[in-house]
Amino acid sequence: MIVAIDGPAGSGKSSVSKAAARELGFAYQDTGAAYRAFAWYCVEQGVDLHNPDDVTDAVPGFDYAIGTDPDRYYVRVGRHDVTDDIREPRISAVVSAIARVPAVRERLTAIFREIMASTERPGIITEGRDITTVVAPEAPARILLTADEDVRMSRRSAELAGTQPEHLVAEQLGARDRLDSQVVDFMSAADGVVTIDSTHLTFDETVRAVTDLVRATMATDRN
Numbered sequence: 001m002i003v004a005i006d007g008p009a010g011s012g013k014s015s016v017s018k019a020a021a022r023e024l025g026f027a028y029q030d031t032g033a034a035y036r037a038f039a040w041y042c043v044e045q046g047v048d049l050h051n052p053d054d055v056t057d058a059v060p061g062f063d064y065a066i067g068t069d070p071d072r073y074y075v076r077v078g079r080h081d082v083t084d085d086i087r088e089p090r091i092s093a094v095v096s097a098i099a100r101v102p103a104v105r106e107r108l109t110a111i112f113r114e115i116m117a118s119t120e121r122p123g124i125i126t127e128g129r130d131i132t133t134v135v136a137p138e139a140p141a142r143i144l145l146t147a148d149e150d151v152r153m154s155r156r157s158a159e160l161a162g163t164q165p166e167h168l169v170a171e172q173l174g175a176r177d178r179l180d181s182q183v184v185d186f187m188s189a190a191d192g193v194v195t196i197d198s199t200h201l202t203f204d205e206t207v208r209a210v211t212d213l214v215r216a217t218m219a220t221d222r223n
């Protein structure tokens with residue numbers, strides 16, 4: 001059972017998907033982590049992130065691993081555990097630049113599909129920006145998880161309270177969405193994709209909306 005979830009930055013994709021996967025006994029795949037890990041790798045290698053040819057040349061050397069157990073999440077590049085490093089503002093600020101390079105998207109999409117195909121759990125929730133449309137358009141459950149921009153900004157600010165000025169958090173989130181939207185459409189639901197708008201939902205209500213949809217889809221598939 002593949003569950004595909006897309007949405008803008010701060011919409012709750014990773015936290016909600018992880019909690020829903022835990023409840024369903026599913027695996028969880030965070031695809032943004034792969035883009036972030038590749039950005040980290042390019043920075044470490046001294047690659048010019050704004051030169052698409054240089055970024056493309058770095059693709060074959062990228063050795064990536066991710067934990068898909070929602071209780072044992074990790075991200076590795078070669079021997080390095082980069083789970084925390086890839087969340088740093090310096091990586092958030094540059095990830096969109098490498099995410100627009102076609103060779104990067106092609107390689108990472110292949111990795112995402114391999115991970116989905118090899119899960120030993122009864123299902124996997126994969127979240128990102130192009131999962132419902134490009135990575136797994138055939139997934140039986142496809143969701144656009146969204147929330148009003150001001151709500152997403154205040155949730156992200158609350159999460160990062162004290163680590164960064166509030167206006168900077170909001171600016172970065174908006175800038176990243178604008179850049180990413182030039183490459184894939186994750187603001188509107190494609191045909192057959194169900195929108196869950198969490199603007200007026202609590203975290204638990206949002207998780208419930210996802211698990212209810214997955215269970216209903218599984219029941220329909222059985223009949």
Ligand SMILES: Nc1ncnc2c1ncn2[C@@H]1O[C@H](COP(=O)(O)OP(=O)(O)OP(=O)(O)O)[C@@H](O)[C@H]1O
Nearest residue numbers: 009010011012013014015155159198201202203206
């Ligand atoms: N329905 C909700 N109610 C309250 N808080 C929420 C809700 N959904 C998510 N959150 C909180 O919003 C914050 C952002 O969520 P999360 O990091 O999962 O978003 P994301 O879409 O994965 O973001 P990004 O794309 O930037 O990685 C987290 O602190 C999360 O706990």
Ligand SMILES: Nc1ccn([C@@H]2O[C@H](COP(=O)(O)O)[C@@H](O)[C@H]2O)c(=O)n1
Nearest residue numbers: 031032033035095096099128129130180
């Ligand atoms: N399917 C995806 C997932 C992510 N990206 C790019 O990665 C960045 C980080 O993603 P987060 O989910 O961790 O915020 C995101 O800003 C995109 O540039 C992508 O292109 N496709």
